[in-house]
Amino acid sequence: MEYIAIVLSAILVNNIVLAQFLGLCPFFGVSNRISTAAGMGGAVMFVMTIAAIVTYMISHYILIPFDLIYLRTVTYILVISSLVQMVEIILKKVSPPLYQALGIFLPLMTTNCAILGVAILVIQNEYTLMSGVVFAIAHAIGFTLALVILxxxxxxxxxxxxxxxxxxxxxxxxxxxxxxxxxxxxxxxx
Amino acid sequence: MDQAKNFTKGLIRENPVFILMLGLCPALGTTTSAFNGMGMGLATMFVVIMSNIVVSLIKNFVPSKVRIPCYIVVIASFVTIVDLVMAAFMSPLHEQLGLFIPLIVVNCFVLGRAEAFASKNTLWSSIIDGTGMGLGFTLALTLLGASREILGSNAIFGFQFLQADGMLVFVLAPGAFIALGYLIALANKLNK
Incomplete structure (x- = not known):
């Protein structure tokens, strides 16, 4: 039940783009064709979920035990940009078709504030890892939905x-x- | 480059929000009132000036392959400073702006100035450029915040000029998009 509430709230009620104003650059930048919009949505879902998991681990196993919360912004953005780079390298090797399809959207992901925003929100709302993952996926679906409609x-x-x-x-x-x-x-x- | 021109280009001709459409997330997310918009603009202005200074100082030592991560770390450090200072001294405003303070890091306009201007120009022109661009951003956010506040709650900078219900939609999310759309149309008109 808790997960259903998270999903409905993230996709429809508090849509990440239309109600929370996150990720507006890709929202206006790559929404000229439905196919590119869907591709961007897929890429965002991929990176957002992984980023939420990794930043959750870092926050709970490194930053909080060692009392380093003030380093949050710096660590998260570094983790996300290296993560994007890593995903790009792995995809290029493992699945060239998918890499081709995502193209320019992958490197642009670093400066997508939706990714960093969701990572911070997961920590601020004090979710467990599982709810955090659901939260991230639901937000990515909401992002894709808004992008495709626009x-x-x-x-x-x-x-x-x-x-x-x-x-x-x-x-x-x-x-x-x-x-x-x-x-x-x-x-x-x- | 002519320094006066360098300073004024951010205000109107290359205004980050109205003309370049950069940094839209904070521009729409924080401008429920003129005061909030101005606070966000000033916080971003501090970050863009400081990061322009540091980037233009370190530009010769940073290998070009890793320059973007380096610039992001510089920006993130100043954002952390702003975040902590605001939490300590301006708690109500900090509460209002919330998530958007740490998100200055991924404001494409700040990184854009570091990459497009400060990494290629001298310290002095980078400071001028950062100040002009930061002022332009603050101006845009204050203007957007003021128009939403006037239409939405019949007030400006918290001063109630009409005792009546405003058009609530302008304080809520949809009004932000619509108000910015018309302001951009106006800016385009004035720019011609």
Whole structure:
């Protein structure tokens, strides 16, 4: 039951992009095609889950026992950037097709604040390792969902005659705002 | 480069939020009021100036292959300083900004200045660039925060100018996207 609450809350109620404003750069950057949006979502899910596990271990077995909490930001970001590098090397060796599919999105993951944000939230909410993993996966699903929906809207927007001043980024932001408004309808189900 | 131009480019012509669309997460997440937006902007400005200074000083000693991790560690150290100082002296604001203070580390705009400017320029121009860009970011966040506060709660910097219910949606998440969309449209118009 606890896991269901975490999943529903992360995907619909507190959607990581639309309600918590994390990971906005890829949200606007790679949402021009549904296929690239889905690829980015997959990559984020992969790295976010591993990052949550690794930072959980570091936090509970190194930082807390040795009273080094103030080093949290520095360690996490270093761990995440080396993790991204490592995932990239392993994927290149083990599964070249997947590596090809993810392409440029993998290295960009380091500066995706959703990854660091979820890692910090798992520790702040004092989850166990298992709930932490569920939390990370659910947030990644929420991220993918928002990204794919926005990509769908943007594909349609290309066919629309938008007023001159609103073309480009402004109209995409307003569309994202309306999407966030729709997601607010889920408030209260958990 | 002309230093005056170097300073003013961050304010309008290359404003990180309105024109370059960088650092959007804190720009949308923390601007529920003008005061919060300004606090976040000033915290980021401190980090960008300090990291520009250090990066431009160490640029000749860092091998180019490992420069990004090095820059990130420099930035993360200053973010930790800001985090601890704010927790100690500005506890209510720190509480409000919450997660977004440690997340200054992954603000692409800070790393962008280190990589694109400070690693190629002298100490003095890097300080000017950091100050100009930081001010531009603060300006954008304050403006966005003020417009959301005015529309959402009929107040500015906490001063209630109208005793009535505002349009609550502007304080909530969707209003952030919509307000920024229209501000960018306005900035585009003014830039032409």
């Amino acid at each position: 990509a769908g809207i943007r594909e349609q927007l290309e066919l629309v005659n938008v007023p001159k001043g609103m073309r480009g980024n402004p109209v995409i932001l307003v569309a994202a705002g309306l999407l966030a408004l729709a997601f607010m309808g889920f408030a209260g189900i958990v």
